[in-house]
Each structure stands twice: as C-alpha cells, then as structure tokens.
Amino acid sequence: MQSFIKEKRLNICEFFISHQGEGRLIGELMYFIRFGGCNLSCSWCDTNYAKHDFKEIVIFDIIKKIKEDGWDKGRWICITGGEPLMQKDTGFLIEELVKEGYKIIIETNGSYPIESLNKKIMISMDIKCPSSGEEKKNLLSNISLLKEKDQLKFVIDSEEDYIYAVDIIKKYKPRCLCIFQPQLGNNNPKDFKWLFDRCKKDLLDVRVILQQHKIVFGDVRCV
Numbered sequence: 001m002q003s004f005i006k007e008k009r010l011n012i013c014e015f016f017i018s019h020q021g022e023g024r025l026i027g028e029l030m031y032f033i034r035f036g037g038c039n040l041s042c043s044w045c046d047t048n049y050a051k052h053d054f055k056e057i058v059i060f061d062i063i064k065k066i067k068e069d070g071w072d073k074g075r076w077i078c079i080t081g082g083e084p085l086m087q088k089d090t091g092f093l094i095e096e097l098v099k100e101g102y103k104i105i106i107e108t109n110g111s112y113p114i115e116s117l118n119k120k121i122m123i124s125m126d127i128k129c130p131s132s133g134e135e136k137k138n139l140l141s142n143i144s145l146l147k148e149k150d151q152l153k154f155v156i157d158s159e160e161d162y163i164y165a166v167d168i169i170k171k172y173k174p175r176c177l178c179i180f181q182p183q184l185g186n187n188n189p190k191d192f193k194w195l196f197d198r199c200k201k202d203l204l205d206v207r208v209i210l211q212q213h214k215i216v217f218g219d220v221r222c223v
C-alpha cells in the first residue's frame with residue numbers, strides 16, 4: 001500500500017448514504033462524502049455548515065469507513081461539499097476509490113480546474129448565475145473539458161439567471177447534459193412554472209430538474 005494513503009489527510013464534514021437528489025442520477029442510492037470548506041459564498045447556499053464543521057481524516061481511514069459501512073465496490077460514491085477541489089489531495093482519494101472499483105461522481109462549484117481529474121469519473125459542475133453573487137468566480141475554460149457523461153448545472157432563481165445561463169450555453173456549447181435547477185430554498189416548486197414554460201418557448205435543449213430531497217424531506221441535513 002502506498003504510504004500517502006496513511007499520511008495524506010482531507011477535511012471531511014460528513015459521510016452518509018442517501019438517494020441522489022439532483023441531476024441526471026437522481027434517485028440513485030449513493031455513498032456521500034461531504035468535504036469541508038468552500039471558497040465561495042453563494043447567497044442561497046444550503047450547506048453552509050460544511051464550511052466550518054469538519055475534521056481531518058487520513059485517506060486510508062476514509063476508505064476503511066466506506067467498507068465498514070458495507071458499501072460494496074461497483075456502487076456510486078458522490079464526492080461533494082463544500083468544495084472538494086479546494087483541497088489539493090482530493091485527487092489522491094479519487095484515484096484510490098477508482099482503483100477499488102467504485103463509480104465516482106464529484107460535485108464541484110466550477111471555480112477550480114478540473115483537467116487533472118481521472119477521466120473515468122463523472123463530473124457534475126456548476127456555473128454560478130448572478131443570483132448566487134459568485135458568477136465572477138466561474139472558471140469558464142473548464143466547460144470544454146467536460147465529457148459527454150458529465151453534467152453542467154445552473155441553479156436558476158430569476159429571469160436574469162436564465163438569460164445568463166442561456167448565453168453561457170450558446171457561447172461555450174458544452175458537450176454534456178445541461179441542467180437548469182430551480183433554486184427551491186424557501187420557494188414553492190410551483191413558483192418555477194415560468195422556467196419550464198420559458199425553456200419550452202425557447203426550445204432549449206436542457207433538462208429542468210428539481211431537487212427531489214428538498215421536496216420530500218425539506219431543507220434538512222441527511223445525517
């Protein structure tokens with residue numbers, strides 16, 4: 001076993017098993033590793049606790065815990081945050097989990113380079129729209145690196161967000177699935193009827209997908 005697995009540490013907020021609540025893999029039961037820390041401050045962030053509630057864990061112990069929790073190889077592990085790519089050693093964990101035979105999806109806010117990530121994994125990358133207050137942090141050069149099996153997600157909270165997202169899609173022509181995710185927060189899903197109507201009127205080739213877990217469980221932590 002490489003020594004770095006016993007030496008390198010990652011800031012981890014929580015581990016939990018849950019159904020994926022958003023994106024193209026919605027409904028799939030996954031093992032979630034939520035990383036601690038984030039470089040952004042999105043106005044509607046629903047995981048603020050991950051920015052300060054975490055502890056250092058060595059990679060060896062992370063993998064050991066996944067196995068002890070009975071999560072078999074071949075199943076999905078979702079690496080999320082916070083922002084997982086803020087930590088320079090995240091790639092080491094991903095390499096080990098891929099070697100172990102897990103299917104990996106990483107959820108990133110799109111402000112860090114994704115080029116060095118293992119090509120076997122699925123990337124779920126955000127583009128931050130104006131309502132987040134963080135649209136200046138988007139690393140737009142990442143878009144051309146997304147593979148067909150990846151996904152590009154825009155959280156939409158306003159007409160301004162919609163126009164911004166459509167402009168990005170037209171300009172950068174991502175080859176992966178584009179997803180418009182209504183910003184549920186305190187809003188009612190029915191408040192976003194306009195978004196479905198607008199995509200239909202504009203014949204937009206995107207999927208509009210709500211966060212299933214918020215509809216079923218509300219805005220609560222999964223652990």
Ligand code: SF4
Binds near residue numbers: 040082083
């Ligand atoms: S990138 Fe994610 S974790 Fe970070 S502030 Fe935005 S919503 Fe919250």
